[in-house]
Amino acid sequence: MQTIIGCGNSNRGDDGVGPYIAQQLKQRLSSYQLSEVQVFDAGTGGMDVMFKARGSNSLLIIDAASSGSAPGSVFELADTDLHISTDPVTNMHDFRWQHALYTGRQIFAESFPKDVKVILIEAGELGLAVELSPPVQQAANLLIEQLFQRFVGDAQTTQSRARISHDMAQRMAEEADASAEEKAAMLAEVAAGLQSQAQSADDLQCGISLLRCAISLDDLPDETSATLQVQLAVALSQLPGESSEPLHEAYLLLENAIGILTLDEERAGAEMQQGLVVQALAASGAMDGRIAATYYQRALRVFDSVRHPAEYAIIHNNLATLWLSMPRDSGQHRLYESLAVQAFETALANIDAKQHPAEYAMLQNNLGNALQYSDSGEALANKLRALDAYDLALELRRDSPLLQANTLANRANCLRDLPDDISEANSGQVANIQRALADATLAQKLFRHQGEHSKAQMMDELIAELHAQSEGATAGVS
Incomplete structure (x- = not known):
């Protein structure tokens, strides 16, 4: 994770150059899916530097300087060149980023970035003002452009490739001496590639555009058109953003396709996807989530545990997730929790762990979560059942570090609330807290090794x- 933090006082003229750069850069990066870059305006709060940098691989701080150089001069300091202050501060107003770097390393140790750079821009005007002076404004805009190009270069290259693939496929479809069905198949294949390797919303949009072209071809058989509509609906449901319009379009496409498709597996696949779309629309209040259960149940008429075990497991997992997402103020949340547990257990009873270890482990892990946080039944009995589920999941996730870390984190949260002697609620928790610590520590290492820094930070906490x-529990028994 790369963290960029702009420091300074936006009401003091050029001292606000750091916040200005942070705000402008964040706005320009907002249309790109750059999960490994985060930008913050810390103002004059040095303490923010310490906390927001935690868990990052590298940190860039941008601030104003007042060294007597020409206004707009830019200085870049590497970590080895920094004089990190260890002088005590008398109040938080004096706590600046120099103190934050020192304090952050003392408190967070390995979780604090080792790669630290500071860019300083020489200020000219430091009086009361909300605008930057011309030379500082020019230097700030140049730095914003340089940082923008650095961080989105790879994304832009990927988008260019997607756009090139889109344009070439469209041109070939227009010029090819082929049937409408053959052209549609070619467009759908390119679209599927863009979907499976999508790294940005633009990749998905390129695929969506190709699918629309395919569906619009004249003389296309109804079955082929319906299959393409399902693929288009899947792509639309993957689009990021808060708008529900793509989901509504996906719903209509799937509803039309379900009425046309004659092959059982294809129709059941569309019904399964429709359940997901309804579930997503329900999350924004646009539909009743219980409708999704109807589509899942229809898909299960075809996707049974014998012929389609993977789909069978996924649908039951989706059903359970649906019940757990139902509003807790409905007065029926305990019924929904019971239905969720039942869905997990039904799937587990019909899935062979040796033949389908990934699906079996997924169901056990998610069953553990449902039991751990359930309000239904006895809390202690539920947590003990959750531990058994996590143990079974971990046996099958030894070769999947990220999935293993997720289950370890879940088990740690479960253990911390259990008494050491389950027959005596007041027996203390010293041993189980130590077990929880061991799980959380291993999960932290696995998350960090897999580049999941936000999850590693959660484990730090x-x-x-x-x-x-642990200290409280030890004091309680001493």
Whole structure:
């Protein structure tokens, strides 16, 4: 994770150059899916530097300088060139990024970035003002452009490739001496490639555009058109953003396709996808989520545990997720929790763990989560059942570090609330807290190794909480 933090006072003329750059850069990057870049305006809050940098691989701080150089001069300091202050501060107003770097390393140790750079832009005007002076404005805009190009270069290259693939496929379809069905198949194949390797919304949009072209071809058989509509609906449902319009279009496409498709597996696949679309629309209040269950049940008429075990497991997992997402103020949340557990257990009873280890482990992990946080039944009995589920999942996730880390984190949260002696609720939690610490520590290492820094940071916080809980539990029995 690359973290960029702009520091300074936006009401003091050129001292606001750091916040200005952070705000402008964040706005320009907002249309790109850059999960490994985060930008913050920290203002004059040095403490923010410490907390927001935690868990990052590298940190870039941008601030104003007042060294007597020409206004707009840019200085870049590497970590080895920084004089990181260790002088005590008398109040938080004096706590600047120099102190934050030192303090952050002392508190967070390995979780604090080792690669630190500071870019300083020489200020000219530091009086009360909300605008930058011309030379500082020019230097700021140049730096924004340089950083923008650095971070989106790869994304733009990917988007260019997607656009090239789109244009070539469209041109070939227009010029090819082939039937409408053959042209549609070619367009759909290119679209499928863009979907499967999509790294941005533009990749998906290129695929969507090709599918629309395919569907619009004259003399296309109804079955072929329906199959393409399902593929288009899947692509639309993957689009990021808050608008529900793509989901509504996906719903209509799937409803039309379901009425046309004659092959059982193809129709069941469309019904399965329709359940997901309805579930997504329900999350925004646009539809009743219970309608999704109807589509899932229809798909299960074809996707049984014998002929289609993977689909069978996924549909039951989706059903359980649906019930767990139902509003808790409905007065029926305990019924929904019971239905979720039942869906998980039904699938597990019909899935062979040796033949389908990934699906079996997924169901056990998610069953553990449902039981751990359930309000239904006895809390202690549910947590013990959850532990058994997590143990079974972990046996099958030894070769999948990221999935293993997820289950370890879940088990750690479950263990921290269990008494050491389940027959005596007041027996203390010293041993189980230590087990939870071991799980959380291993999960933290696995997350970090897999580049999941936000999850690793969550484990840092859990470990700190467990240490505090351990001290309290030890004091309680001493």
